[in-house]
Structures are given as structure tokens and as C-alpha cells.
Amino acid sequence: MASDDVWILGIEMTKFGKHPDKDTIDLASEAALGALKDGGVTIKDMGVLAAGNLMAASAGIGQQLQKQIGQTGIPVFNVANACATGATALRVAIMAIKAGECDMGLAVGVEKLAGAGLLAGGSRGADKDEWTPSGRYGAVASIDGRIGTDTMPGVFAQVGMGYLHRYGDIANPFELFAKISEKNHMHSTLNPKAAYTKKMTLEEIMNDVMIAYPNTRPMCSANCDGAAAAVVVSGAKLKTLSKEQQRRAVKVSASILTSDPWQEACQVLPDVNTLTRAGAKQAYEQAGVGF
Amino acid sequence: MAEQIPLVEYLVLGDDPHLVANECTNCGARYFDRRNACASCGATEFTTTDVPTEGELKSFTIVAFAAPGVPVPFVAGVVDCGGTSVRGNVVNTPPDPDHVKLGMKVRLTTFPIGTDTKGTEAIGFGFEPLEGAISGK
Secondary structure, three states, rough: OOOOOOEEEEEEEOOOOOOOOOOOHHHHHHHHHHHHHHHOOOOOOOOOOOEEEOOOOOOOHHHHHHHHHHHOOEEEEEEEEEEEHHHHHHHHHHHHHHOOOEEEEEEEEEEOOOOOOOOOOOOOOOOOOOOOOEEOOOEEOOOOOOOOOOHHHHHHHHHHHHHHHHOOOOOOOOHHHHHHHHHEEEHHOOOOOOOOOOOOHHHHHOOOOOHHHHHHHHHHOOOOOEEEEEEEEEEHHHHOHHHHHHHHEEEEOOOOOOOOOOOOOOOOOOOOHHHHHHHHHHHHHHHHHOO | OOOOOEEEOOOOOOOOEEEEEEOOOOOOOEEEOOOOOOOOOOOOOOOOOOOEEEEEEEEEEEOOOOOOOOOOEEEEEEEOOOEEEEEEEEEEOOOOOOOOOOOOOOEEEEEEEEOOOOOEEEEEEEEEOOOOOOOOO
């Protein structure tokens, strides 16, 4: 192993699901303590903490976690990056090691989303007494529902339908997208920690409640509570640890972060395809596997 | 006639309602919001340009579940108006997959949103099918 590699030494995730009796820090602690134990190390061995959380992004989740599992004075990065929050927290810990600031770090991602509904759009408040333009569009009233939709199922339904229109309209887009969901629900039966571990047939999926055509309820993300954590270590430090720790460690071949480059239409409907493709390409290149 | 105000500033009312965009004078990129700079080329000069009122529906969804206060179902979509993509609802046609199709030709239409306490009527816009729209305008 090269000394400048970064490795995952220990890892843990909680069961994803509804955890009304556990707060955000309960979940983060469970994952963090589990990852430390899995790696055979303690919080005192950590040189950096990256704590990913979106819903309580301004609440200092990293420091709150330290107060429960160990206040050691290390640098704490509270990380918020939409759906890439957890992966970005991991990337922050990796970058700290690559920068030579420490040789071991802890990355945690945690969220409580059970009951969070559609995630975007908010509720439409009452219109004001007098129409007054405000905001960058000079809108006199709420736009959500009047000009397109801000709901996540609606936005991603349009992304999928736009993709179909561009690459080949088919007679039954609903069935095509439902088959992806059928495959995903089948995979969930292999992971006891997944929020739902139930096989669903194509008919069950297509006959379930429609949220935003063609997305029915089982085709949408299951909002739930959960946390995961990983201990990362430099290759040089790993060589000094036990044979068992070295044997179990998993090398990080690539950690990539992208954002969406400008395309026509991208500010009307997010282009989630280009940045994903770019991320994959850069990851393959960094890992030396190319395609 | 009561005074009218557009739902958004990029909707121009009058005899010939249409949308306008801020077009970057350097690269031609178009935007519907107030700009600080061009997100494509970085230039900072824009000109107001008319967007064609007819286009092709290049994506849509039929929203059945929305935030409290938002009436459903409605069709949210993206219309390609002569090369400029526009976000809008598809209106004046039943909101179901039998009546809304990818590639459908549509045109801009306007309608009242509501009246405020001063009697000013807010006007919104949507896109209706070029053929077989339910209510003429």
C-alpha cells in the first residue's frame, strides 16, 4: 500500500427507518461509536471530525456529537451538501489526511427525515393583501404549483421523462420506470438495515398511490432516520497497525465531488445527468480503471 | 377594466402576452431571473428578449401530491420555445397521460390567478395544446 493512500479502517450504519425515540445525536453516536469499534480505535485517535447533516445544518451537529462521545479539541467540519452531504463529509476527512493535517479521521452522516413529506415546496401560505412583486422573478404570489412544481418526486419525474423524450419515447414510460423500482425493492431484501426490506411486484408498485406521474409512492425515496460513519486512515499510519486491521482495511481508490455545469435549460429543470456522468468518469480515472 | 399585474415579472401582459428573458449579450444564454452575471460565460451585460409563445413539451409530470394549499392534480412541464426552455404548467387539457404527451405542440396562454384587496388582478400563464384545447382563449 502506498503511504499516500487513504483507507477505510472501520465502518458502521444504523438501521434506517422510523426512530421517534432517538434524536439526531443518538443516531450519529451509534454510527460513530460503531465505526470506531469496528476499526479497533477510539475517538482519541481521531485527528479530524467531519459531521454531515442537512436538516440541522446550522446547529453544530459535529460539536453536539463530540459532547456525547468525546471532546478532544480536534477540528470539526459541519458539512451540508444536499444529497451529497454524507459523501462530502467522508471526502473532507479524506482531504484532511491527504493534506497531511492528521493520519486518522472520523466522518459521520446523519439525518432524521421520517415524516418530512415532499422535502421541498413548503406549504403555500395565504396570498398577501396587495400583489407586490418580490424575489428574483418579481413574483406576486407563490410559484410552486402555479409555474411547475418544486416537489422532489415532481422534479425527478420530469428529469426522467425529459431523458426518455431525448433518447427514445416509448409507449409505456410508467412501466419502464416502475421496473427500476421493482429491482430496487428486490435488492432491499438483501440488506437487513434498509428502511424497507420488502419485495414488491411490478403490479403492486404501479397500483400504489401516484405522487407525481410516473412516480408512485414506492418509487419515491423512503424518508427515514439513519446514520453512518467511517474511520479513515492514511496508508503510512495503517502500516503501523495490527495485521488484522491492515487485512480488513479497504482502500479508497477515488473520492470525487462535482457540481452541475451550465447547460441550456439547467436553471429551469436541474440537469442531474451531466454532473453524475462527470463524477463517475473522474472516479474511474482517479481509481485507474478508466472506461 | 381592473388593473392587472403579471404573476412574475418575466410575463408581459397586453394585447400580445408573451414571456421575456434576460439574454447574455456575450454568449446568448437566457435567464428568467434577475442576474448578477452569466452562469455560462461570466459576462455581466444582458438584454431583454422576447421568447416565442409556441413550443414543444419536452418533459412533464402530473403532480398528484403537493404541499398543503396547492390544488392537485396539475401538469408541470418544460416547454422548448424555439430553443429556450421554459418552466410552466400544461393547462386546458385533462391532466392525465392520455391527453398530455411528450413532444406535444403547445402555446402560451394566460388566465387570472386572483384579485387583491385593491382590486388588482394577478395574471398567470401556462401552456395549452395547440390542437384540441378545452377552452378557447
